[in-house]
Amino acid sequence: MSTKISTWPAATPMWVDLGVDDLPAAKAFYADLFGWDFASGGQDAGDYQLAQLRGRTVAGMGPKQDPDTPTAWTTFLASDDVDLTAKKIDAAGGQLLAAPFDVMDSGRMALAADSGGAAFGIWQAGTHIGAERVNEHGTLCWNELHTRDYTAARSFYSKVFDVSYQDVTEEGLIYSTVRRPLDGREVGGIHHDTALPDHTPNHWMTWFASDYVAGTATRAVELGATLLGPVEESALGRMVVVRAPQGEVFGVIDAPRTSD
Structure with a gap:
């Protein structure tokens, strides 16, 4: 199947998002390349945008929080308990880049680096499960x-x-x-x-x-x-x-x- 309406199982890479310097330019690039539309992430989400394809959310995009960070897609792995996962990351030799926090009612997340320094996100779903359309063109x-x-x-x-x-x-x-x-x-x-x-x-x-x-x-x-x-x-x-x-x-x- 290519659509998803329920929570992704733990450990699944289920979301990607991108922080950029020029948000309108990035939106235009991916809209043309993959056919994405964009919707606001919500009143309290700042300029964070949800990329959508045929009515389903496929990725996230927003302005960089730190202009000195490289522009890169971040992979998020699903977790049933972000706080417990964060403790395991520390115990396994990783590093928390952002401690667990709530994203309104959308979910709870953290940012981390593994033992080799590779950055990734962790997502515990609330109202937002992550990607709702996968494994087809533009997703x-x-x-x-x-x-x-x-x-x-x-x-x-x-x-x-x-x-x-x-x-x-x-x-x-x-x-x-x-x-x-x-x-x-x-x-x-x-x-x-x-x-x-x-x-x-x-x-x-x-x-x-x-x-x-x-x-x-x-x-x-x-x-x-x-x-x-x-x-x-x-x-x-x-x-x-x-x-x-x-x-x-x-x-x-x-x-x-x-x-x-």
């Missing part, structure tokens, strides 16, 4: 950790979120899929990225689905983005990595052909 379809600290990262997320792993390592690639505890479903990945430049921190990568990856890549360039490599074939379909005009990096990959 979130995959999140993966790019890390130099592969063994340590696997240990960290298993301690904090009780996930397990499926090793899919092959020649030239050290990779595990992340299986959530509820049902063992593969919901994300951990990549031992030995090609990370020295100045690039360990990070979570957001992938959006496309029905026509080459066309999406071409349009992104026309809108001022840069491709970080050519459109390539993979076992999961065509894919490309894009740097948007304000600097955030994301992947585009063929929309899944199987049900959610």
Whole structure:
């Protein structure tokens, strides 16, 4: 399925949001690229915007809270109890960047860095469950950790979120899929990225689905983005990595052909 109306199970990457310097420009870019509309996050949400596709919320976007922070998509993992998850993060060698707090009646959240320094969010749903449409053109379809600290990262997320792993390592690639505890479903990945430049921190990568990856890549360039490599074939379909005009990096990959 591609729509979701109930709370996402714990440990699932279920939301992404973006802080930018120029919010109108970012909205225009993604509206053109993916067909997103935008709605206000609510009276007390400042300029935070909910990106929507055909009436369902798919991502969040707002002005940066700190202008010195890099522009990047943040991956949020679902939690049944953010406060307990925050304690586990500390015990596992991570760091809280923002202690748990309520976001009106939408939910409760925290921001953290794992033991290798990769930033991510934690979300305990209230009225806002996260992404309501996934795995189709213009929506979130995959999140993966790019890390130099592969063994340590696997240990960290298993301690904090009780996930397990499926090793899919092959020649030239050290990779595990992340299986959530509820049902063992593969919901994300951990990549031992030995090609990370020295100045690039360990990070979570957001992938959006496309029905026509080459066309999406071409349009992104026309809108001022840069491709970080050519459109390539993979076992999961065509894919490309894009740097948007304000600097955030994301992947585009063929929309899944199987049900959610």
